[in-house]
């Protein structure tokens with residue numbers, strides 16, 4: 001086990017969640033709960049809490065709301081000094097938790113946010129990535145619009161040229177893509193082509209590779225991971241989780257990680273009760289990145305991912321600010337599976 005010393009940069013939109021209280025319709029009572037979030041921001045906070053030096057790259061509006069979000073990042077030890085601070089507004093999403101016979105719902109209100117309105121060349125990658133060892137990005141950012149997609153591609157290309165390791169989380173957001181892009185795979189493929197580590201399952205593989213993966217459970221995930229590794233030669237590692245909803249508040253998750261020459265899968269973890277599912281995928285990504293940087297085996301890395309994802313299910317809000325001892329005290333069995 002090694003100490004976390006590598007500097008990680010996360011590029012993406014920091015957003016504000018406005019959550020309707022459980023058991024209510026929107027605006028039924030004069031209250032919305034607020035949480036700072038955003039897929040890459042969630043990864044930044046989790047990794048910072050685990051002890052890694054983390055830099056958040058993005059844009060927050062100049063003014064008190066942007067200042068409050070910056071304070072929230074700093075409270076978790078994330079370096080927010082490199083964020084752009086243009087005039088504009090904060091990206092929002094409303095969370096309606098649903099209820100009996102009513103599914104939960106997310107409503108985005110982020111179309112013209114300070115981040116989405118930024119031009120691709122507002123970000124100077126040579127400066128922003130100086131001193132960085134690892135860059136994390138996700139599919140949410142290119143989904144925001146052509147400028148954000150161009151910025152994401154420029155970021156990963158600059159990182160690759162500078163010898164910085166790159167992780168990419170698929171994070172499919174159909175409702176963001178459908179606003180402007182009829183061929184998301186064409187936008188995503190050159191970004192994924194630069195990544196070393198991909199968080200994605202058979203659905204991401206189908207989108208990126210244009211073919212279905214049949215079979216059941218582990219076989220389908222293994223085939224998808226191997227196909228992704230074949231299709232994208234710079235990719236070294238593919239990690240994913242599979243969720244089985246047993247009851248609304250009891251889910252089972254299996255986590256898997258593949259390299260060309262190695263693989264590991266966890267035993268099924270029963271996760272109950274479930275307080276808040278949002279950000280659990282980001283927690284998994286952060287835990288795996290932490291594991292890859294600090295542990296020796298793929299089995300240990302995927303266990304860290306599942307542990308952090310499991311812990312996040314029990315915490316309100318988008319962030320997973322769990323310390324190393326908390327994550328390391330959760331144990332699942334890592335079982336090698338035959339290919």
Ligand SMILES: O=C(O)C(=O)C[C@H](O)[C@H](O)CO
Pocket residue numbers: 015037038039040042093140173278279280281282318
């Ligand atoms: O980034 C987004 O698209 C969000 O909706 C914010 C959430 O924190 C994120 O989705 C969780 O993965």
